[in-house]
Amino acid sequence: MKSRWFARWFVPLGPLAMVLGIVSMGCNESAPQPQEAVTRVAEPGDVIDEDLMVALAQAKNFHHKAKVYMSDGNLADATASVRQILSLRFPAGAPEADDVRLDARALLAKLLVSQGQVEEAMRTVQEGLAQTTRESFFVANLYTVQGEIHEARAAQLDGAGQKTQAIDERRAAIAAYDRSIKINEKLQKQLMERR
Amino acid sequence: MATDDDILTSPVPEPDAEPTAAERAHAKTFADLVDKTLSGRTPAAMSADDRALLEVATVIRVTSGGLPLSPGKQRSIVEDVLASALGGAARGPSGSLPGVTPITAARGRARRVAPWAIAGISTLVAAAAVALLWLRAPTPATPVAHPPSAPTAWLSRPADPMIGPISRERAGDASARLDYIFADRLDGYRARRLTGSAGTAGKPRGGKR
Numbered sequence: 001m002k003s004r005w006f007a008r009w010f011v012p013l014g015p016l017a018m019v020l021g022i023v024s025m026g027c028n029e030s031a032p033q034p035q036e037a038v039t040r041v042a043e044p045g046d047v048i049d050e051d052l053m054v055a056l057a058q059a060k061n062f063h064h065k066a067k068v069y070m071s072d073g074n075l076a077d078a079t080a081s082v083r084q085i086l087s088l089r090f091p092a093g094a095p096e097a098d099d100v101r102l103d104a105r106a107l108l109a110k111l112l113v114s115q116g117q118v119e120e121a122m123r124t125v126q127e128g129l130a131q132t133t134r135e136s137f138f139v140a141n142l143y144t145v146q147g148e149i150h151e152a153r154a155a156q157l158d159g160a161g162q163k164t165q166a167i168d169e170r171r172a173a174i175a176a177y178d179r180s181i182k183i184n185e186k187l188q189k190q191l192m193e194r195r
Numbered sequence: 196m197a198t199d200d201d202i203l204t205s206p207v208p209e210p211d212a213e214p215t216a217a218e219r220a221h222a223k224t225f226a227d228l229v230d231k232t233l234s235g236r237t238p239a240a241m242s243a244d245d246r247a248l249l250e251v252a253t254v255i256r257v258t259s260g261g262l263p264l265s266p267g268k269q270r271s272i273v274e275d276v277l278a279s280a281l282g283g284a285a286r287g288p289s290g291s292l293p294g295v296t297p298i299t300a301a302r303g304r305a306r307r308v309a310p311w312a313i314a315g316i317s318t319l320v321a322a323a324a325v326a327l328l329w330l331r332a333p334t335p336a337t338p339v340a341h342p343p344s345a346p347t348a349w350l351s352r353p354a355d356p357m358i359g360p361i362s363r364e365r366a367g368d369a370s371a372r373l374d375y376i377f378a379d380r381l382d383g384y385r386a387r388r389l390t391g392s393a394g395t396a397g398k399p400r401g402g403k404r
Contacts, residue, residue: 047349048384056377063370082369095353096376103369110367136353141361148366184360191356 046093055090059100062088066107079111095134102128102138106145113152122149140183147176348383 062085069078085104090097105128112121125146132139150173157166208214214222228245229252231237241249264272354376361372 046351047345047387048351048380050384052351053377053380053384056373056380060370060373060377063373067370091351094351096351096380099354099358099376100373103372107367107369134353136355137358137360138355141366144361144363144366148363187355188360 046091049091051091052094052096055088055094056096056100058088059085059104063104063107066111070111075111075115079108079115082108082111098131098133099136099138102132102136102142106138106142109142109145109149113149118149118152118156122146122153125149135183135187137184137187140180140187143176143180143183147173147180150176345387346383348379349387350383351380354379 062081066078066081069075069081082104086101086108088100090100105124109121109124112118112124125142128142129139129146150169154166154169154173157163157169208218225245225248228238228241228249232249232253233256237249354372357376357379358372361368365371
Protein backbone atom coordinates (compact mmCIF):
# COMPACT_ATOMS: atom_id res chain seq x y z
CA MET A 1 0.00 0.00 0.00
CA LYS A 2 2.75 2.40 1.03
CA SER A 3 4.85 1.55 -1.99
CA ARG A 4 1.86 2.20 -4.27
CA TRP A 5 1.31 5.56 -2.64
CA PHE A 6 5.02 6.35 -3.04
CA ALA A 7 5.00 5.34 -6.67
CA ARG A 8 1.85 7.30 -7.38
CA TRP A 9 3.15 10.57 -5.98
CA PHE A 10 6.93 10.54 -6.00
CA VAL A 11 7.67 9.02 -9.38
CA PRO A 12 5.57 11.56 -11.27
CA LEU A 13 6.99 14.37 -9.14
CA GLY A 14 10.51 13.69 -10.46
CA PRO A 15 10.10 16.11 -13.37
CA LEU A 16 8.83 18.73 -10.93
CA ALA A 17 12.07 18.41 -8.95
CA MET A 18 13.96 18.76 -12.21
CA VAL A 19 12.07 21.95 -13.02
CA LEU A 20 12.89 23.40 -9.62
CA GLY A 21 16.56 22.52 -10.08
CA ILE A 22 16.75 24.13 -13.50
CA VAL A 23 14.91 27.22 -12.29
CA SER A 24 17.27 27.56 -9.35
CA MET A 25 20.25 27.19 -11.72
CA GLY A 26 18.84 29.94 -13.87
CA CYS A 27 18.31 32.13 -10.84
CA ASN A 28 21.91 31.61 -9.76
CA GLU A 29 23.17 32.49 -13.21
CA SER A 30 21.13 35.62 -13.39
CA ALA A 31 21.86 36.68 -9.82
CA PRO A 32 23.61 40.03 -9.81
CA GLN A 33 27.30 39.68 -9.14
CA PRO A 34 28.79 41.85 -6.46
CA GLN A 35 30.22 44.96 -7.96
CA GLU A 36 33.38 44.86 -5.88
CA ALA A 37 34.77 42.38 -3.40
CA VAL A 38 34.97 43.46 0.19
CA THR A 39 38.64 42.58 0.31
CA ARG A 40 41.00 42.84 -2.58
CA VAL A 41 44.67 42.68 -3.31
CA ALA A 42 46.22 46.03 -4.06
CA GLU A 43 46.72 46.57 -7.76
CA PRO A 44 49.60 48.27 -9.50
CA GLY A 45 47.21 51.05 -10.27
CA ASP A 46 46.99 52.06 -6.64
CA VAL A 47 48.22 55.56 -6.19
CA ILE A 48 50.50 56.82 -3.46
CA ASP A 49 48.30 57.90 -0.58
CA GLU A 50 48.64 59.30 2.91
CA ASP A 51 48.78 55.87 4.54
CA LEU A 52 51.81 54.89 2.51
CA MET A 53 53.55 58.22 3.10
CA VAL A 54 52.93 58.03 6.85
CA ALA A 55 54.34 54.48 7.02
CA LEU A 56 57.40 55.46 4.98
CA ALA A 57 57.97 58.54 7.17
CA GLN A 58 57.79 56.44 10.33
CA ALA A 59 60.26 53.92 8.93
CA LYS A 60 62.54 56.78 7.98
CA ASN A 61 62.40 58.17 11.51
CA PHE A 62 63.20 54.80 13.10
CA HIS A 63 66.21 54.50 10.78
CA HIS A 64 67.45 57.95 11.75
CA LYS A 65 66.94 57.17 15.41
CA ALA A 66 68.94 53.96 14.98
CA LYS A 67 71.71 55.90 13.27
CA VAL A 68 71.95 58.26 16.24
CA TYR A 69 72.15 55.29 18.63
CA MET A 70 74.79 53.68 16.42
CA SER A 71 76.85 56.86 16.38
CA ASP A 72 76.77 56.71 20.18
CA GLY A 73 77.78 53.05 20.11
CA ASN A 74 74.40 52.05 21.59
CA LEU A 75 73.82 49.02 19.38
CA ALA A 76 71.11 47.51 21.59
CA ASP A 77 68.83 50.54 21.26
CA ALA A 78 69.72 50.87 17.59
CA THR A 79 68.64 47.27 17.12
CA ALA A 80 65.39 47.91 18.97
CA SER A 81 64.69 50.95 16.82
CA VAL A 82 65.25 49.06 13.58
CA ARG A 83 63.12 46.18 14.86
CA GLN A 84 60.18 48.56 15.24
CA ILE A 85 60.16 49.11 11.48
CA LEU A 86 59.10 45.49 11.04
CA SER A 87 55.89 46.08 12.96
CA LEU A 88 54.84 49.21 11.06
CA ARG A 89 51.46 49.02 9.33
CA PHE A 90 51.73 49.68 5.62
CA PRO A 91 48.78 49.76 3.22
CA ALA A 92 47.88 46.20 2.22
CA GLY A 93 49.80 45.00 -0.80
CA ALA A 94 52.04 48.07 -1.11
CA PRO A 95 55.27 46.95 -2.86
CA GLU A 96 57.22 49.53 -0.89
CA ALA A 97 56.32 47.72 2.34
CA ASP A 98 58.21 44.58 1.24
CA ASP A 99 61.23 46.62 0.16
CA VAL A 100 61.42 48.65 3.39
CA ARG A 101 60.98 45.60 5.62
CA LEU A 102 63.57 43.53 3.76
CA ASP A 103 66.05 46.38 3.98
CA ALA A 104 65.32 46.80 7.69
CA ARG A 105 65.95 43.06 8.21
CA ALA A 106 69.28 43.35 6.43
CA LEU A 107 70.37 46.17 8.74
CA LEU A 108 68.93 44.39 11.79
CA ALA A 109 70.87 41.21 10.97
CA LYS A 110 74.10 43.14 10.58
CA LEU A 111 73.52 44.86 13.92
CA LEU A 112 72.86 41.51 15.61
CA VAL A 113 75.99 39.98 14.09
CA SER A 114 78.02 42.92 15.33
CA GLN A 115 76.68 42.16 18.82
CA GLY A 116 77.56 38.47 18.53
CA GLN A 117 73.97 37.32 18.12
CA VAL A 118 74.68 35.31 15.00
CA GLU A 119 71.83 32.83 15.36
CA GLU A 120 69.30 35.57 15.98
CA ALA A 121 70.66 37.37 12.92
CA MET A 122 70.24 34.21 10.81
CA ARG A 123 66.67 33.80 12.08
CA THR A 124 65.88 37.40 11.13
CA VAL A 125 67.19 36.87 7.61
CA GLN A 126 65.43 33.54 7.12
CA GLU A 127 62.10 34.99 8.25
CA GLY A 128 62.49 37.80 5.76
CA LEU A 129 63.33 35.45 2.90
CA ALA A 130 60.39 33.23 3.79
CA GLN A 131 57.99 36.17 3.50
CA THR A 132 59.14 37.39 0.11
CA THR A 133 56.49 37.55 -2.60
CA ARG A 134 58.76 38.58 -5.50
CA GLU A 135 62.42 38.80 -6.36
CA SER A 136 63.95 42.21 -5.85
CA PHE A 137 67.30 43.88 -5.24
CA PHE A 138 66.30 43.98 -1.58
CA VAL A 139 65.89 40.19 -1.56
CA ALA A 140 69.30 39.89 -3.22
CA ASN A 141 70.74 42.16 -0.54
CA LEU A 142 69.25 39.96 2.17
CA TYR A 143 70.98 36.92 0.61
CA THR A 144 74.21 38.93 0.71
CA VAL A 145 73.72 39.54 4.44
CA GLN A 146 72.92 35.85 4.87
CA GLY A 147 76.28 35.06 3.28
CA GLU A 148 77.94 37.40 5.73
CA ILE A 149 76.23 35.62 8.63
CA HIS A 150 77.48 32.25 7.34
CA GLU A 151 80.96 33.75 7.22
CA ALA A 152 80.57 34.97 10.80
CA ARG A 153 79.50 31.47 11.84
CA ALA A 154 82.50 29.99 10.03
CA ALA A 155 84.80 32.36 11.90
CA GLN A 156 83.26 31.29 15.22
CA LEU A 157 83.65 27.61 14.31
CA ASP A 158 87.25 28.19 13.26
CA GLY A 159 87.90 29.74 16.66
CA ALA A 160 86.33 26.69 18.31
CA GLY A 161 88.47 24.35 16.24
CA GLN A 162 85.53 22.91 14.32
CA LYS A 163 87.15 23.08 10.90
CA THR A 164 84.70 20.79 9.07
CA GLN A 165 81.63 22.77 10.14
CA ALA A 166 83.47 25.98 9.33
CA ILE A 167 84.02 24.76 5.78
CA ASP A 168 80.30 23.94 5.49
CA GLU A 169 79.42 27.43 6.62
CA ARG A 170 81.76 28.96 4.07
CA ARG A 171 80.13 26.86 1.35
CA ALA A 172 76.74 28.08 2.55
CA ALA A 173 78.04 31.64 2.40
CA ILE A 174 79.13 31.15 -1.21
CA ALA A 175 75.72 29.68 -2.06
CA ALA A 176 73.99 32.70 -0.54
CA TYR A 177 76.23 35.14 -2.45
CA ASP A 178 75.59 33.19 -5.66
CA ARG A 179 71.86 33.43 -5.09
CA SER A 180 72.19 37.16 -4.55
CA ILE A 181 74.24 37.58 -7.72
CA LYS A 182 71.73 35.58 -9.77
CA ILE A 183 68.82 37.68 -8.61
CA ASN A 184 70.72 40.89 -9.30
CA GLU A 185 71.67 39.73 -12.78
CA LYS A 186 68.14 38.66 -13.59
CA LEU A 187 66.60 41.92 -12.41
CA GLN A 188 69.23 44.04 -14.15
CA LYS A 189 68.58 42.17 -17.37
CA GLN A 190 64.86 42.82 -17.01
CA LEU A 191 65.48 46.51 -16.39
CA MET A 192 67.72 46.76 -19.42
CA GLU A 193 65.11 45.08 -21.61
CA ARG A 194 62.48 47.57 -20.46
CA ARG A 195 64.68 50.45 -21.42
CA MET B 196 -56.83 2.22 29.07
CA ALA B 197 -56.16 5.66 27.62
CA THR B 198 -55.78 5.98 23.91
CA ASP B 199 -53.79 8.52 21.89
CA ASP B 200 -56.89 10.55 21.47
CA ASP B 201 -57.37 10.58 25.20
CA ILE B 202 -53.91 12.08 25.66
CA LEU B 203 -54.37 14.72 23.04
CA THR B 204 -57.90 15.67 23.96
CA SER B 205 -57.86 15.19 27.74
CA PRO B 206 -57.20 18.23 29.89
CA VAL B 207 -53.64 19.29 30.50
CA PRO B 208 -52.43 17.88 33.85
CA GLU B 209 -50.91 20.07 36.51
CA PRO B 210 -47.11 20.41 36.34
CA ASP B 211 -46.63 18.70 39.71
CA ALA B 212 -49.24 16.05 39.14
CA GLU B 213 -48.08 12.43 39.23
CA PRO B 214 -48.13 10.73 35.80
CA THR B 215 -50.61 7.98 35.40
CA ALA B 216 -49.68 4.46 34.36
CA ALA B 217 -51.21 5.09 30.94
CA GLU B 218 -49.13 8.23 30.48
CA ARG B 219 -45.96 6.35 31.46
CA ALA B 220 -46.74 3.56 29.01
CA HIS B 221 -47.43 6.00 26.24
CA ALA B 222 -44.23 7.94 26.98
CA LYS B 223 -42.21 4.71 26.86
CA THR B 224 -43.79 3.71 23.58
CA PHE B 225 -43.09 7.10 22.05
CA ALA B 226 -39.51 7.07 23.34
CA ASP B 227 -38.96 3.74 21.65
CA LEU B 228 -40.43 5.16 18.47
CA VAL B 229 -38.06 8.16 18.57
CA ASP B 230 -35.07 5.92 19.25
CA LYS B 231 -35.93 3.67 16.32
CA THR B 232 -36.40 6.65 14.04
CA LEU B 233 -33.02 8.16 14.99
CA SER B 234 -31.31 4.85 14.36
CA GLY B 235 -32.95 4.59 10.95
CA ARG B 236 -35.52 1.94 11.83
CA THR B 237 -38.66 3.96 11.53
CA PRO B 238 -41.74 1.70 11.75
CA ALA B 239 -43.70 1.45 8.57
CA ALA B 240 -47.02 2.14 10.30
CA MET B 241 -47.82 4.45 13.13
CA SER B 242 -50.68 6.58 14.21
CA ALA B 243 -51.13 10.06 12.80
CA ASP B 244 -50.57 11.57 16.23
CA ASP B 245 -47.34 9.65 16.75
CA ARG B 246 -46.13 10.70 13.27
CA ALA B 247 -46.92 14.33 14.10
CA LEU B 248 -45.11 14.10 17.40
CA LEU B 249 -42.20 12.32 15.76
CA GLU B 250 -41.81 15.08 13.17
CA VAL B 251 -41.83 17.67 15.93
CA ALA B 252 -39.19 15.70 17.83
CA THR B 253 -37.04 15.44 14.69
CA VAL B 254 -37.31 19.18 14.02
CA ILE B 255 -36.40 19.97 17.62
CA ARG B 256 -33.38 17.70 17.40
CA VAL B 257 -32.22 19.20 14.11
CA THR B 258 -32.61 22.77 15.29
CA SER B 259 -30.68 21.99 18.46
CA GLY B 260 -27.73 20.85 16.30
CA GLY B 261 -25.54 17.79 16.50
CA LEU B 262 -27.30 15.91 13.72
CA PRO B 263 -24.67 15.09 11.09
CA LEU B 264 -25.84 13.93 7.71
CA SER B 265 -24.49 10.69 6.43
CA PRO B 266 -21.98 10.93 3.55
CA GLY B 267 -24.52 9.43 1.19
CA LYS B 268 -27.09 11.98 2.22
CA GLN B 269 -24.56 14.81 1.82
CA ARG B 270 -23.66 13.66 -1.68
CA SER B 271 -27.29 13.32 -2.54
CA ILE B 272 -28.03 16.88 -1.39
CA VAL B 273 -25.07 18.33 -3.32
CA GLU B 274 -26.04 16.43 -6.45
CA ASP B 275 -29.62 17.66 -6.11
CA VAL B 276 -28.37 21.23 -5.89
CA LEU B 277 -26.17 20.73 -8.93
CA ALA B 278 -29.06 19.18 -10.80
CA SER B 279 -31.31 22.12 -10.08
CA ALA B 280 -28.52 24.46 -11.14
CA LEU B 281 -28.21 22.60 -14.45
CA GLY B 282 -31.89 22.95 -15.21
CA GLY B 283 -33.55 20.15 -13.38
CA ALA B 284 -32.86 17.39 -15.89
CA ALA B 285 -34.10 13.96 -15.15
CA ARG B 286 -31.99 11.65 -13.09
CA GLY B 287 -30.36 8.66 -14.63
CA PRO B 288 -30.76 5.10 -13.54
CA SER B 289 -27.96 5.37 -10.96
CA GLY B 290 -29.69 8.19 -9.22
CA SER B 291 -27.36 10.77 -10.68
CA LEU B 292 -27.97 13.15 -13.53
CA PRO B 293 -26.85 11.97 -16.96
CA GLY B 294 -24.61 14.98 -17.41
CA VAL B 295 -23.41 15.10 -13.82
CA THR B 296 -20.64 12.84 -12.65
CA PRO B 297 -21.12 11.61 -9.11
CA ILE B 298 -18.79 13.31 -6.64
CA THR B 299 -17.23 10.11 -5.40
CA ALA B 300 -16.42 8.97 -8.90
CA ALA B 301 -14.99 12.36 -9.86
CA ARG B 302 -12.87 12.51 -6.73
CA GLY B 303 -11.44 9.04 -7.32
CA ARG B 304 -10.60 9.87 -10.91
CA ALA B 305 -8.98 13.17 -9.90
CA ARG B 306 -6.88 11.36 -7.32
CA ARG B 307 -5.63 8.98 -9.97
CA VAL B 308 -5.00 11.62 -12.58
CA ALA B 309 -3.50 14.42 -10.44
CA PRO B 310 0.07 13.06 -10.03
CA TRP B 311 0.35 12.32 -13.72
CA ALA B 312 -1.09 15.68 -14.65
CA ILE B 313 1.53 17.36 -12.41
CA ALA B 314 4.21 15.17 -13.93
CA GLY B 315 3.14 16.05 -17.45
CA ILE B 316 3.04 19.78 -16.79
CA SER B 317 6.36 19.60 -14.93
CA THR B 318 7.97 17.76 -17.81
CA LEU B 319 6.75 20.37 -20.25
CA VAL B 320 8.06 23.19 -18.07
CA ALA B 321 11.38 21.36 -17.62
CA ALA B 322 11.74 20.90 -21.34
CA ALA B 323 10.96 24.57 -21.89
CA ALA B 324 13.50 25.60 -19.26
CA VAL B 325 16.20 23.37 -20.77
CA ALA B 326 15.45 24.76 -24.21
CA LEU B 327 15.61 28.29 -22.86
CA LEU B 328 18.98 27.66 -21.21
CA TRP B 329 20.26 25.97 -24.34
CA LEU B 330 19.12 28.63 -26.74
CA ARG B 331 19.91 31.64 -24.61
CA ALA B 332 22.74 33.41 -26.33
CA PRO B 333 25.59 34.47 -24.08
CA THR B 334 25.32 38.14 -23.42
CA PRO B 335 28.43 39.99 -24.42
CA ALA B 336 30.42 41.14 -21.46
CA THR B 337 29.94 44.77 -20.74
CA PRO B 338 33.22 46.56 -21.22
CA VAL B 339 34.45 47.89 -17.93
CA ALA B 340 35.33 51.50 -17.97
CA HIS B 341 38.83 51.94 -16.65
CA PRO B 342 39.85 55.22 -15.17
CA PRO B 343 42.46 57.06 -17.12
CA SER B 344 45.88 55.69 -16.26
CA ALA B 345 47.83 57.72 -13.77
CA PRO B 346 51.46 58.71 -14.29
CA THR B 347 53.88 56.12 -12.94
CA ALA B 348 55.24 58.61 -10.45
CA TRP B 349 51.85 58.74 -8.74
CA LEU B 350 51.65 55.00 -8.22
CA SER B 351 52.73 52.78 -5.39
CA ARG B 352 55.31 50.47 -6.96
CA PRO B 353 58.46 48.44 -6.25
CA ALA B 354 61.53 50.53 -5.50
CA ASP B 355 63.88 48.19 -7.40
CA PRO B 356 64.30 50.24 -10.57
CA MET B 357 65.13 53.32 -8.53
CA ILE B 358 67.53 51.67 -6.07
CA GLY B 359 69.25 49.21 -8.39
CA PRO B 360 71.60 46.46 -7.24
CA ILE B 361 72.88 46.91 -3.69
CA SER B 362 76.59 46.38 -3.27
CA ARG B 363 77.92 44.43 -0.34
CA GLU B 364 79.57 47.49 1.11
CA ARG B 365 76.17 49.26 1.17
CA ALA B 366 74.23 46.24 2.43
CA GLY B 367 73.46 47.89 5.76
CA ASP B 368 72.77 51.34 4.37
CA ALA B 369 69.02 50.95 4.53
CA SER B 370 68.52 54.41 5.98
CA ALA B 371 69.98 56.19 2.95
CA ARG B 372 67.93 54.01 0.58
CA LEU B 373 64.75 54.72 2.48
CA ASP B 374 65.47 58.47 2.35
CA TYR B 375 65.70 58.14 -1.39
CA ILE B 376 62.50 56.11 -1.67
CA PHE B 377 60.64 58.48 0.61
CA ALA B 378 61.73 61.55 -1.36
CA ASP B 379 60.62 59.94 -4.62
CA ARG B 380 57.24 58.87 -3.29
CA LEU B 381 56.70 62.26 -1.71
CA ASP B 382 57.24 63.89 -5.10
CA GLY B 383 54.67 61.59 -6.66
CA TYR B 384 52.21 62.13 -3.83
CA ARG B 385 52.54 65.92 -4.04
CA ALA B 386 52.16 65.86 -7.81
CA ARG B 387 49.00 63.82 -7.52
CA ARG B 388 47.54 66.01 -4.79
CA LEU B 389 48.42 69.30 -6.42
CA THR B 390 47.20 68.28 -9.86
CA GLY B 391 43.57 69.03 -10.50
CA SER B 392 42.84 65.60 -11.92
CA ALA B 393 44.01 63.85 -8.79
CA GLY B 394 40.51 62.60 -8.11
CA THR B 395 39.97 61.09 -11.56
CA ALA B 396 43.21 59.35 -12.39
CA GLY B 397 44.57 56.34 -10.61
CA LYS B 398 42.73 54.42 -7.97
CA PRO B 399 43.02 55.38 -4.33
CA ARG B 400 43.95 52.37 -2.24
CA GLY B 401 40.97 50.75 -0.56
CA GLY B 402 38.57 53.24 -2.10
CA LYS B 403 39.58 56.01 0.22
CA ARG B 404 40.25 59.58 -0.79
